[in-house]
Amino acid sequence: MEFTKMHGLGNDFIVVAGEQALPDHAAELAVRLCDRFFGIGADGLVYILPSERADFRMRIINSDGSEAEQCGNAIRCVAKYVYDNGLASASELTIETLGAGVQPVKLTIEDGQVVQVTVDMGKPILNGRDVPTTIDANPVIAYPVEVDGREFKFTAVSMGNPHCVIYVDDASGFDLSTWGPKLEKHPLFPRKINVEFATVNSRDQVDMRVWERGAGPTLACGTGACATLVSSVLNGLTDREATISLAGGDLRIRWDEVSDRIYMTGPAAAVYTGSVDG
Numbered sequence: 001m002e003f004t005k006m007h008g009l010g011n012d013f014i015v016v017a018g019e020q021a022l023p024d025h026a027a028e029l030a031v032r033l034c035d036r037f038f039g040i041g042a043d044g045l046v047y048i049l050p051s052e053r054a055d056f057r058m059r060i061i062n063s064d065g066s067e068a069e070q071c072g073n074a075i076r077c078v079a080k081y082v083y084d085n086g087l088a089s090a091s092e093l094t095i096e097t098l099g100a101g102v103q104p105v106k107l108t109i110e111d112g113q114v115v116q117v118t119v120d121m122g123k124p125i126l127n128g129r130d131v132p133t134t135i136d137a138n139p140v141i142a143y144p145v146e147v148d149g150r151e152f153k154f155t156a157v158s159m160g161n162p163h164c165v166i167y168v169d170d171a172s173g174f175d176l177s178t179w180g181p182k183l184e185k186h187p188l189f190p191r192k193i194n195v196e197f198a199t200v201n202s203r204d205q206v207d208m209r210v211w212e213r214g215a216g217p218t219l220a221c222g223t224g225a226c227a228t229l230v231s232s233v234l235n236g237l238t239d240r241e242a243t244i245s246l247a248g249g250d251l252r253i254r255w256d257e258v259s260d261r262i263y264m265t266g267p268a269a270a271v272y273t274g275s276v277d278g
Contacts, residue, residue, distance in 0.1 A: 001278030004081060005271040008073030010219030010248025014040055015081055017048040027065035034063035043215045046074050054094035054102045056082055062214030069099020070160035072222015076117040076268040079105045083114050100160025121262040124230045125158035133188050141234055147182040155231035162193045163227035171199040171207040180211025196224045200237045207245050219248030226262045229253040
């Protein structure tokens with residue numbers, strides 16, 4: 001199986017193109033190949049597949065074998081892959097995702113290669129039951145959740161996958177490994193949840209660290225950055241466009257007031273190519 005190792009701000013993926021459908025053993029393959037000691041090492045295994053609704057279809061299998069509905073960093077990697085490898089020649093494409101439908105992307109191209117991708121991430125879902133949570137509210141803002149005797153307040157957002165955003169004094173130094181998995185699997189979240197810990201530094205800039213459902217701590221999360229901006233606007237903390245600073249770098253996120261759509265702009269990079277028994 002031919003693959004390309006790629007990343008979006010350090011959120012890394014094993015990208016495979018050429019299959020006509022998701023293999024039956026994709027979950028087992030993801031667990032084996034994403035292992036950072038005995039495999040290639042990645043946060044997820046990404047398949048670029050044919051689509052009847054868009055130019056391409058993306059399927060994402062997390063490192064634990066579960067499937068992600070959407071991933072903002074992965075979709076930028078897919079967009080870069082198809083253009084740089086001659087599968088597409090236009091600077092505007094559509095990519096079908098499992099949880100967020102068909103998403104348009106715009107490519108910034110320099111010297112024949114994609115250096116930046118802007119993704120129309122669609123409209124945020126704010127109804128508590130639809131995120132999903134067990135909470136009957138729309139939206140869910142500063143809602144209390146208790147784990148191991150500690151109370152957090154979260155705002156719930158779905159970007160095609162579920163997120164809860166929690167504000168802390170120091171996101172960069174926050175203990176992700178202790179609190180991330182406890183919140184991910186809390187009974188309030190019937191399909192588990194991605195957890196973002198955020199610190200607002202100005203109306204134009206937020207630090208964020210993420211515990212991703214099915215992958216654990218990652219250096220970046222594109223949908224999480226979008227959810228963080230939406231949450232920050234709902235809580236009156238930022239303007240509708242801001243830089244979300246992740247461990248792996250910055251994403252620029254804009255929530256358009258007229259269309260209600262979220263636009264994410266950031267880089268993607270190819271690291272190396274190879275082949276492996278699939």
